[in-house]
Amino acid sequence: MKSASGMNNVVMLVAAPLVIYAVLAIATGVIPGIELSRTPATPGVVPLSAQAARGREVYVGEGCSYCHTQQVRPLKEDLVFGRPSVAGDYVYDTPELLGSERNGPDLSDIGDRQPSEVWQYIHLYEPRAVVSESIMPSYRWLFRIKPHADPGDVVVPVPPPYSPPHGVVVATAKARDLVAYLKSLRQVPLRPAAGTSPAAAASPGVRAAPGGGGR
Numbered sequence: 001m002k003s004a005s006g007m008n009n010v011v012m013l014v015a016a017p018l019v020i021y022a023v024l025a026i027a028t029g030v031i032p033g034i035e036l037s038r039t040p041a042t043p044g045v046v047p048l049s050a051q052a053a054r055g056r057e058v059y060v061g062e063g064c065s066y067c068h069t070q071q072v073r074p075l076k077e078d079l080v081f082g083r084p085s086v087a088g089d090y091v092y093d094t095p096e097l098l099g100s101e102r103n104g105p106d107l108s109d110i111g112d113r114q115p116s117e118v119w120q121y122i123h124l125y126e127p128r129a130v131v132s133e134s135i136m137p138s139y140r141w142l143f144r145i146k147p148h149a150d151p152g153d154v155v156v157p158v159p160p161p162y163s164p165p166h167g168v169v170v171a172t173a174k175a176r177d178l179v180a181y182l183k184s185l186r187q188v189p190l191r192p193a194a195g196t197s198p199a200a201a202a203s204p205g206v207r208a209a210p211g212g213g214g215r
């Protein structure tokens with residue numbers, strides 16, 4: 001008798017936490033996950049081009065997200081990076097490259113903020129050539145130094161003292177793909193039908209109608 005009720009206690013001790021854990025996991029993880037996976041794309045968000053998708057692989061491979069996020073928080077100090085991110089921005093971005101370390105600026109909207117390909121190439125070759133105090137590593141292996149440019153080469157006008165003593169700096173296919181990816185990172189303005197989204201209200205791209213009606 002005694003040992004049977006002792007056994008029941010053990011079963012209860014194991015079963016009760018298991019049930020509680022399962023309920024919590026389903027309520028806080030599984031159900032929100034299913035709901036979020038049904039989020040439609042933010043209108044205007046398009047899938048990456050084939051070249052930009054290859055560039056995304058380079059971005060992952062080079063570890064850019066160890067220093068850069070792609071998630072603008074609804075905070076005043078993040079407004080400089082764009083509007084607060086919403087789930088629909090990531091529909092074509094699996095797995096999302098949200099990042100967690102903000103050693104460098106958020107790149108969610110870098111295609112708008114810095115549309116110059118030439119700037120991006122010089123910056124990747126040698127960040128200090130364009131931002132003197134930069135701590136970003138240089139990615140020179142994405143470039144080649146050739147004695148002369150061949151037809152079709154993308155020549156990068158690296159300024160002295162960072163330019164090589166001889167020859168020209170040419171972007172490799174990886175660098176071209178990566179820059180195509182960076183240019184594709186653009187936030188689309190939010191235009192909710194009801195005009196009730198707090199994220200939209202904070203968006204610098206969306207202005208309330210004069211008179212404060214808001215649409």
Ligand code: HEC
Binds near residue numbers: 110
């Ligand atoms: C060790 C951290 C670190 C890594 C790794 C890193 N970055 Fe940066 N990045 C920075 C910092 C810091 C800045 C700000 C200074 C500057 O502009 O160089 C920056 C700036 C930038 C900017 C300009 C952002 C702006 O708002 O002007 C771009 C674009 C960029 N990085 C792309 C990349 C890419 C692509 C990679 C991977 C190939 C990469 N970064 C890897 C630290 C890093």
